[in-house]
Amino acid sequence: MTDQRLAVGAVMYPGFEMLDMFGPLEMLSILGEERVEIRMLAETDEPVPTAMGAALTSGPRVNVDATFANAGPIDILLVPGGFGTMPQLGNPAMIEFIQASAENARYVASVCTGSLLLARAGLLDGRRATTNKQFFALSAQESTAIEWVERARWVEDGKFFTSSGVSAGMDMTLALIRELFGVETSEMVAIGTEYTWHRDRDEDPFAAHLNGGMGMLGSVD
Amino acid sequence: MTDQRLAVGAVMYPGFEMLDMFGPLEMLSILGEERVEIRMLAETDEPVPTAMGAALTSGPRVNVDATFANAGPIDILLVPGGFGTMPQLGNPAMIEFIQASAENARYVASVCTGSLLLARAGLLDGRRATTNKQFFALSAQESTAIEWVERARWVEDGKFFTSSGVSAGMDMTLALIRELFGVETSEMVAIGTEYTWHRDRDEDPFAAHLNGGMGMLGSVD
Incomplete structure (x- = not known):
């Protein structure tokens, strides 16, 4: 449970996946501006384009609310994925x-390939984590010190929440809201957004598509 | 099925609900820029703030890609909801x-309370439609010539697709993609976004919350 107003630092870069970002932020936004402040962050103050498939x-x-240099204190660091990762x-x-903002954050949450950025920053060494199923093979290249979990809607390890691809970020965020504000609040957020919450982090309907063909998403080579 | 590149006109206003917008746009974006162009539209060219709960x-x-005056031809008009409606x-x-852009559009899709704007524009008279469950009572005040459907994840009536609250927009959009590009494409989009698609438009897990208490969403009075 928490009484303070949470500062959510949402990390943007060209080609971030829009639902990776706005799924989790939607769930947090429902808590209202009294409880949550969303700060859209990027390296420069230029508006940041989202991905259109592989473009x-x-x-x-x-729009950028603050650059990395002026990000201010962050309670929840949110790192989305996408081809832009x-x-x-x-x-x-x-x-x-x-690296720097994760150190001081209460929680660090990544969606999809966002966990590759956490891995590259060395934050996941010695921890369990997951990522997008179609890009799973890439994650293993990041570090041998990370236990990548193939079958998981999301993974929690200490303050690190990592989710599977795109939509899984919403399920993970509802779990984070449950941890912060209690289960009644997370259930009300799910109802308010008419979202069928996948409450079981170990149930992963998309594990069958592990490294699977890339589908509509094209190739990252 | 369609071979042409689709222009999606996404209507913004202060306090639109972010997932109403970026859920559907995510699904469309996966089709790639060869098949879809997304144009963010607003009355003026000022960046448009999304809602934080009732704020x-x-x-x-x-950012605004084009104002209403310069919107250009639109194939799919997308109207999100939110407190800003x-x-x-x-x-x-x-x-x-x-009114004007719906007339020439191939499809008009609304999410959540976005259907109230279609109703106010007179576009739903003589048609079936749905809206956010928690605001359902408001819809009945719009026009007696509209058949508002209480129990529906989304409703299709000719070129008008109207969905229930927030997350239902993603299910509706997958149905629209199925209609435009075939079921294999819509299934690949759902897999690519790791989204558990509610394929049955008549199955509505949130109808039980009809006009229900407003929950986290506060009051619109």
Whole structure:
């Protein structure tokens, strides 16, 4: 349970997946501005384009509330995934910001390939984590010190919450809201958003698609 | 089935609900920029704030791609809901834009209370439609010529697709993608986003919450 107002720092980069970001933020937004402040963060103050499939700069553009340099204290660090994750793995400004802000955050939550950025920042060494099922093979390359969980809607390990692909971020966020505000609140958020919450983090209907063909998503090579 | 590139016109206003918008747009974005163009529209070119619960201007702000005056031809008109819907019911610029662009659109899709804006524009007279369950009583006040369906995840009537609250927009959009591109494509989008698609539009787990207490959402009075 928590009484304080939570600062959510939402990390943007070109080609982040829009539902990775706005699914979790929707759930948090329902708690109201008295309990949550959402801060959209990026390396520069230019509006950040979301992904359109594998295209990194063609989707709707989201305004930046603060740059990494001026992000301020963050209680919940949210790192979405998407095709745009891949170039960010080689961006020191991104990795260093995630490292520094994760250290002081109460919770660090990633969606989809967002966990690759946490891994690159060294935050998941010695921990259990998960990621997008279609990109699972990539995660194993990040670090041998991470226990990547193949079958999981999301994984909790200490303050680190990592979810499977895209929609799984909503289920993970409801679990985080349950931890912060209690189960009645998380159930009311699910009802308010008419969302059928997958409450069981170990039940993963998409594990069958592990590294599977990429489907509509094209190739990352 | 369709071969042409679809122009999606996404209607923004202060206090639109972020998942009403970015759930459907996520599903469409997976089709890729070769098949879909997303155009974020608003009355003016100022970035538009999303809702934080009942607060209309505290959420993340989204950039405007074109104003109503320069919206261009639209194939799919997407109208989200949220607390911000209520003031827009009295905004002639909004209602007139929806009227005019709906006339030429191939499909008109609304999420949550977005259907109240379609109703106010007179587009749903003589049709079946649905809306957010917690605001259902409001819809009946709009027009006696509309058959409001209480128990539905979404309703299709000709080119008009109206969904229940927030998350239901994703299920509706997958149905629209099925109609446009076939069932294999819609299933691949659902898998790609790790989304458990509610395929049955008549199955509505949230009808039990009809006009129910408003919960976390506060009051619209």
